[in-house]
Amino acid sequence: MDTCLGPELNVSDVFSCSFSSWYSSFENLTISSKVLVLPPEVKSYLLADGIVLPEEDNYRSTADTSEDEEDDWDDGNQESQPPKFVEFEATVKQAIEALGGSVFPKLNWSAPRDASWIAFGNTLKCEGLNEILLLLKSSDFITHDLTRPFDCCHDSGTHSSDSVQYELVLREWCSLAQSMEFRVFVKQGVIVGISQRDFTNYFPELKNIAARLPREIQRFHSRHIAGKFTLQNYVFDVYRRATNNYLLIDFNPFGEVCDSLLFSWEELRTRQVDGTQEDIFRYVMQQEGVKPNPYGQYRVPTDVIDIATGSDPQKLVDFLKVEAERQAREDSTKDDTDDVER
Numbered sequence: 001m002d003t004c005l006g007p008e009l010n011v012s013d014v015f016s017c018s019f020s021s022w023y024s025s026f027e028n029l030t031i032s033s034k035v036l037v038l039p040p041e042v043k044s045y046l047l048a049d050g051i052v053l054p055e056e057d058n059y060r061s062t063a064d065t066s067e068d069e070e071d072d073w074d075d076g077n078q079e080s081q082p083p084k085f086v087e088f089e090a091t092v093k094q095a096i097e098a099l100g101g102s103v104f105p106k107l108n109w110s111a112p113r114d115a116s117w118i119a120f121g122n123t124l125k126c127e128g129l130n131e132i133l134l135l136l137k138s139s140d141f142i143t144h145d146l147t148r149p150f151d152c153c154h155d156s157g158t159h160s161s162d163s164v165q166y167e168l169v170l171r172e173w174c175s176l177a178q179s180m181e182f183r184v185f186v187k188q189g190v191i192v193g194i195s196q197r198d199f200t201n202y203f204p205e206l207k208n209i210a211a212r213l214p215r216e217i218q219r220f221h222s223r224h225i226a227g228k229f230t231l232q233n234y235v236f237d238v239y240r241r242a243t244n245n246y247l248l249i250d251f252n253p254f255g256e257v258c259d260s261l262l263f264s265w266e267e268l269r270t271r272q273v274d275g276t277q278e279d280i281f282r283y284v285m286q287q288e289g290v291k292p293n294p295y296g297q298y299r300v301p302t303d304v305i306d307i308a309t310g311s312d313p314q315k316l317v318d319f320l321k322v323e324a325e326r327q328a329r330e331d332s333t334k335d336d337t338d339d340v341e342r
């Protein structure tokens with residue numbers, strides 16, 4: 001992410017790939033989503049050191065019984081006072097309900113994929129604001145969006161993160177089979193490469209569709225994306241639901257800020273495709289071809305070491321708080337179901 005070799009990326013390219021720039025034009029091709037303006041106080045909270053989650057109403061009712069212990073945590077430590085985002089919490093709650101109860105969160109460009117280790121179940125599936133904030137606050141990708149979104153742009157000197165209207169994007173949660181996600185590289189309006197999105201795994205089923213996949217994706221591109229997306233050089237991610245049935249997942253800039261997966265940026269930049277290019281689709285062909293997971297470094301997080309050594313006890317408290325909220329929610333859903341059954 002930090003190595004920027006290509007000279008051609010500019011700030012307007014990065015803006016064109018931000019979620020709210022493209023969503024309204026491609027709404028019918030992608031997952032239902034809501035875009036919420038991120039209040040400045042929530043942005044500051046995400047950038048502040050330490051994790052102290054806001055108290056949600058449903059948590060307070062169970063937490064009030066242990067006031068003494070809470071006081072102990074708070075003694076002489078103003079910074080651990082939980083913030084309150086009453087209005088924002090209500091807006092988020094409404095959006096989550098409208099999207100079916102569970103969502104995938106991201107900001108203008110990135111999702112907190114590097115922070116999924118902090119979530120129970122290791123997923124980005126969220127049902128409430130605290131889960132969302134815990135993920136966002138634990139993610140380097142989110143910090144990058146908030147502080148250095150134009151790092152790789154040759155004209156970044158004229159822009160900073162201050163010129164960005166930050167947004168929280170909530171997308172309806174969808175169970176996606178990782179084997180069916182693909183990244184498509186478009187240069188001068190033409191597809192120059194397609195890669196298996198999760199290149200850290202071998203998926204035997206890809207062999208069966210490899211021959212027809214480029215044609216299917218080219219068809220999807222020419223019908224729905226070419227000429228409609230504002231850039232000539234870009235990258236888009238898709239999900240194959242069935243033969244000739246694709247879901248658009250995301251747009252990314254054509255350059256080092258975007259992972260080139262089974263290609264290299266150098267070859268993507270110099271590639272000439274004449275329509276008969278056999279090598280347009282790359283996937284892992286055998287178990288031995290699997291590359292190490294680039295997010296491996298995030299798996300043994302220093303935060304866990306902090307928790308273990310007791311240098312950041314608040315984080316453990318918040319970790320457990322989110323779990324308590326989740327269990328309370330599950331119990332109340334179970335009660336509702338029991339009521340119906342009775």
Ligand SMILES: Nc1ncnc2c1ncn2[C@@H]1O[C@H](COP(=O)(O)OP(=O)(O)O)[C@@H](O)[C@H]1O
Nearest residue numbers: 031104109110111171172173174175176181250
């Ligand atoms: N609505 C969703 N529900 C479940 N998983 C999702 C959803 N949207 C994206 N994902 C998963 O998260 C990955 C990253 O999503 P993406 O929006 O491209 O984030 P980023 O731009 O940070 O990579 C996707 O490849 C997909 O596996």
Ligand SMILES: [Mg+2]
Nearest residue numbers: 109250251252
């Ligand atoms: Mg993306």
